[in-house]
Amino acid sequence: MDNIEIIVQKITDIIIQRLQKEEPRGTVTFLGREYSSIRTYYEKRGYEIVSVKDKFSTDIVIVTELPILNMNRIALGLPQTEDEVIIWERLLNKKDVIFLEEGMELQASQHVAPRALLQVLVNNKNQLVRYGASILPLKNFEKINEIINKEVKDVIRKSDKKELLTVEKVRKLNLQAGDIFEADKNIIITALARDYMRDLGVQIV
Secondary structure (H helix, E strand, C coil), X not given: CCHHHHHHHHHHHHHHHHHCCCCCCCEEEEECCCXXXXXXXXXXXXXXXXXXXXXXXXXXXXXXXXXXXXXXXXXXXXXXXXXXXXXXXXXXXXXXXXXXXXXXHHHHHCCCCCHHHHHHHHHHHHHHHHCCCEEECCHHHHCCCCCCCCCCCCCCXXXXXXXXXXXXXXXXXXXXXXXXXXXXXXEEECHHHHHHHHXXXXXXX
């Protein structure tokens, strides 16, 4: 090994050591009712539940109650209430927003709304996903001890070494909208791969 290789190796070792240092805990805030199962889900994954006053700066905002009028205004880019503005600004800044499927008023109105009106409402719901939000059912958070995301063992080998997750590797996972990808602490997700999963509607935890 010549001098250049030795220098490169030392620089690489320093970078890896810095990456392996303990990172600050992620934060989660609820907008609406707080579900114990969702709280437990994130606490078991090292997240801290923070107060409502921190709902813009927090890593993840979980909206557990969303009336139809609020959904429509957000989808049209016309937020009015404080919570709507916070959700809208987070979407503009590509910050994580999760809507609880059971907490959306639309779910209870699907069997009573006229067909034409229902189509408009469903389009507005889908618009939230296109903006970068995730819509997840409660059962995703209740499976505390199960692997919710797609199997990744054949694509990324979990070890003490840092592994780089690229768009190419993500495509091999066949992830779908609504999936939750649990990133191992040794996985470094590239910006392009993160954006790609966001566009798919995949939540990264």
